Amino acid sequence: MGDYLVKALGYKDNVRLYTVNMTETIREIQEKLDTWSASTAALGRSLIATALFSKKLKGEERLSIQVRGDGLGGAIVTEGTADGYVRGYIAEPHLTLPPNDKGKIDVRRVVGTKGSITVVKDLLMKEPFSGQIPIVDGELGVDFTYYMAVSEQINGAMGLSVYVDVDNSVISAGGFMIELLPGADEETVNELEVILNQLPALSDFMSANPKPEDLVKEIFKNTDSHILSQEAIAYRCNCSKDIFARGLISIGEKELQAMIDEDHGAEAVCHFCHNAYQFTEEELRDLIHVIQEKKARNEGSED
The missing domain is CATH 3.90.1280.10 (HSP33 redox switch-like)
Structure with missing residues (x-):
């Protein structure tokens, strides 16, 4: 089976969780655009966020994300549809950088720490919905978590990972999005914070546990949970x-x-x-x- 996303509920249906593996999709886009390791990691993270956000759309609705920071990569533009197709590009595709102080690809240097992230949703109404935030971190996971809180008033968290090896091959790519629903109490919030803090590096976890269901089990390991849906994710460009x-x-x-x-x-x-x-x-x-x-x-x- 190709890449897919899983939607699940836990904590007495008070927490919604999306998990996704996009390794094949990111590999295909890397090959299409000839992106190097650091560019692949930054573009890939934005594409994963795009896929996660897109699964909240319906029918013919679609969204686009523009990351415009002061980093070496320049603008990152991604698009996604409700039926799971994504595409994107980065202005500077040929970036390979020394690892950061954690030994990981330095996505922050690619994205930058100053600039903006704009999310535009075409909900098939007269005017599209648009939300914009300043870049607050540059690693993108924290930035999109901030976007959820500020622009969509959703308390939650997002984790994004693209593991690119020294030979420029994509080993794993995926992530998660947590949404706290109105019934989530303080105890639930605190427990999830502990679990996320104890979660192994996402790149390591997803390399060893590639199925999105594995990440659901890990994040919801202390609670009842059930999977609502499993939906395909793939690359497609609709240019003509x-x-x-x-x-x-x-x-x-x-x-x-x-x-x-x-x-x-x-x-x-x-x-x-x-x-x-x-x-x-x-x-x-x-x-x-x-x-x-x-x-x-x-x-x-x-x-």
């Missing part, structure tokens, strides 16, 4: 030549004509998958014609 054609139309007639005169065509490359789409001179002229027709219709409607 038509989408890029609409983007070219938006830049205007003069710019398209310059591409014809100077470059005799155009190439558009998707940030999310590196697929390249070629546009011939004739195709660019067709796009100019579309712009001119639209302009003529608008002028006609004003008369």
